[in-house]
Amino acid sequence: LLQAPAGDGPTERLAVLARRAAGCEACPFSADATQTVWGEGAAHAALMLVGEQPGDQEDLAGRPFVGPAGQLLRRAIAQLGWPADQIYLTNAVKHFKYEWRGKRRIHKTAAQREALACADWLEAEIDAVRPRALVALGRTALTSLMGRPLSIEEHAGQWLRRRVDGLPVYVMPHPAAVLRAGDADSGTREAEWTRLLAGAGQALR
Numbered sequence: 001l002l003q004a005p006a007g008d009g010p011t012e013r014l015a016v017l018a019r020r021a022a023g024c025e026a027c028p029f030s031a032d033a034t035q036t037v038w039g040e041g042a043a044h045a046a047l048m049l050v051g052e053q054p055g056d057q058e059d060l061a062g063r064p065f066v067g068p069a070g071q072l073l074r075r076a077i078a079q080l081g082w083p084a085d086q087i088y089l090t091n092a093v094k095h096f097k098y099e100w101r102g103k104r105r106i107h108k109t110a111a112q113r114e115a116l117a118c119a120d121w122l123e124a125e126i127d128a129v130r131p132r133a134l135v136a137l138g139r140t141a142l143t144s145l146m147g148r149p150l151s152i153e154e155h156a157g158q159w160l161r162r163r164v165d166g167l168p169v170y171v172m173p174h175p176a177a178v179l180r181a182g183d184a185d186s187g188t189r190e191a192e193w194t195r196l197l198a199g200a201g202q203a204l205r
C-alpha cells in the first residue's frame, strides 16, 4: 500500500501517496481529526523540513505549517532567502492529536508508538522526493527520522546521519518552542532560531 509506483517522477509518486494517506486510519486519533495533512512544496526539493504533526489550523486547512508556528517557520525560510523550489515541508505525524479544553482543541504530542504508525508515510515521502538533506523540527520529528529517541538540546545545530539511507539530518528545536516562551523577548528568540536554522542552508549550496 505504501509503495508508490516505481518509474513515475516525484510529483506523481507524491500525489499517489497523498491520495492513499487521505484514507489512513493507522493511528487512534485519525478518527477525531478533520483530515490527513500531507506535505507540500517542491517535489524535487533539496531540503525537506519535518515537523511534529498538524495543529488546529493545519487540521482545518489540510495544509502543513499554516498556524502560528508554521508562520514563524515560513518567515524564517523567507528571511534566509531559501528558494521555494528547493523546499518541501511535512510532518512526522499526519493527523492532529488534541484534547478539548473548553471550546479549544489543544495539541497533544503523539506517543512514540503512535508516531511509528505514521513512519511509513514519512519514509515513502522521503523516498519520493529524495532530498539532499532533512531538517528535524523538534523531538518527534528527530525520533521518527533517526529511528530512536535523541535529545534536541544535545544535538541542536548539528548534522546527524540516518542509518537507513545515509541522509544528513539537521537538528532544530520546534518553532512552537519559540512561541511557547511567549515573553517580551520573542523577537530576539525568533532571530536566534532563524540563525540556527541557517546552518541547514548548506544543503542548498
Ligand code: URA
Pocket: 051, 052, 053, 054, 055, 058, 063, 064, 065, 066, 067, 069, 070, 091, 176
Ligand atoms: N507544527 C508542526 O509540527 N507541524 C505543522 O504542520 C504545524 C505546526
